Amino acid sequence: MPFDANLFKDININKSAVERRAATLSGRRSVKKQWQAAWLLKALSCIDLTTLAGDDTKSNVHRLCAKAMSPVRHDLLKAMEMDNANITVAAVCVYHNLIADAVEALGDSNIPIAAVSTGFPAGNIPLKEKIKQIELSVAAGASEIDIVISRNLVLESNWNALYDEVAACRKACGEAHMKTILATGEIPTYSKVAKASWVSMMAGSDFIKTSTGKESVNATIPISLVMIRAIREYHELTGYKVGFKPAGGISKAKQALNWLILIKEELGNEWLNPELFRFGASSLLGDIERQLEHYVTGRYSAAFRHPMA
């Protein structure tokens, strides 16, 4: 939609109300036994299985992709009568240079490849180069592009320029889905997070995403609540459903359940699927598999028995 500052300029977020609501959310539902196993499988199907390390190689991306295609041990799935459910993660997320390796490893699995782009993680490169990076990643086989916004535009409340930047990235993505990373750990107030969410949605983001995983504070429940309320209001106003991706520091099954509760309470079941909800996570899958093993066998195994790849 066209830029319209009137839709968000008066937003003021009540910090203590957000934090109170966030603190009580996880207590609103108690998810145990087979329901917990089902929720964990749901969480798993929403993971963007990620590796964004300086020492990424072809072989670790190949192992990651093998895990993406077969995320839970067959004996565990069989015990849960889910062995024919074709459960996979939602996507594999890598740096541009590893896209070709992921394309090769994922073959005809239909698992999308997400590439981080636009000068990830800091985003401090000229717009022209950001556009080029997106185009190269799409040409290399990424069907999802995770862009980072220029935080200075948010800090300076330069909303028009932020809109133009995100809209230009949206155009460069073409058919590829675009997830816009706000890097909320570098945005000082909830109100600015809400405004940046609005501008990113107006400019055509398919998803808004909390963090790169590289900021000192990454995904939190209060920040997620602020972004999710913006998604809800944007949907009420326009009828358009924008997805949400918390990312960074989500490594435990229990945390994943809290985010699913948040989505269910605030956006409803419609958002609880990979079309509209993703976890950006490099090590969450291992803990989910470990909890599923506990559900099936009654025993906890050591974390090293569930390597990411």
Ligand SMILES: O=C[C@H](O)COP(=O)(O)O
């Ligand atoms: O977008 C995904 C994040 O970079 C992953 O962060 P993580 O390694 O803390 O799970």
